[in-house]
Each structure stands twice: as structure tokens, then as C-alpha cells.
Amino acid sequence: MAAPCAAHQNAADRIVYLIFDNIAGRPGRAGRKTEVERTDIETVISNLIAGRFNDPVRIVAFDPLGHWSKDVSRELAEEIQTRCDIDTTPVPEHIRDFVRSHWAAPAAVAF
Numbered sequence: 001m002a003a004p005c006a007a008h009q010n011a012a013d014r015i016v017y018l019i020f021d022n023i024a025g026r027p028g029r030a031g032r033k034t035e036v037e038r039t040d041i042e043t044v045i046s047n048l049i050a051g052r053f054n055d056p057v058r059i060v061a062f063d064p065l066g067h068w069s070k071d072v073s074r075e076l077a078e079e080i081q082t083r084c085d086i087d088t089t090p091v092p093e094h095i096r097d098f099v100r101s102h103w104a105a106p107a108a109v110a111f
Contacts, residue, residue, distance in 0.1 A: 016062045017044050022055035048095050056098045077102035
């Protein structure tokens, strides 16, 4: 039986996340990669909340087989804020600036 080709892999298994961390007061100048191979989004979020990064500035997702990249900072900031809201806990201090700068509060709905 032949091994499955890369085209049939789950897209999430191919995505690599690059977290740009503010190191030594130079925002965006230094980057740290999380597990280069097959990092899942849950691991990235858990690592952010747990404090594995000093002061994240931006997060970019890459799919080398799909030939695309995307800034996912807003999506992750929204997810972190949502999880903290559900747990009724404040956003951890080490990622508070990241969440504030990327999260767009829902617009008030006028009735």
C-alpha cells in the first residue's frame, strides 16, 4: 500500500507558526519559532497563555505545501480574549499588550 501523498494531508498538519517576540525592547526584530513541524493552533495558544513568549508582537502562519502565509495575530488575540472571558479570568499580563493591539472589540449592535 502506498503512503498518502502530501496533497492528501490535513492542512492543519502542514501549518508552521512563527511568533515574533519583542526581545530587548526591539519590537518585531526577533522571532521565535514554535515547533517547526506540525504545530497545532492549540499548542500555540497554550504556549502564549502559559508565558513561553516574553512579549509577542505578531504571529504568522505558513503552509509551505499550500504556498500561502497569513498574519493570524487578530484571530489568536480574539481566541485568547474569548477563552479568558469564558473562564472569567483576565488576560495574562505578558500577552495583554498583544491581545489589546490585535483584538477588535465587537461593535455595539443598535436596536
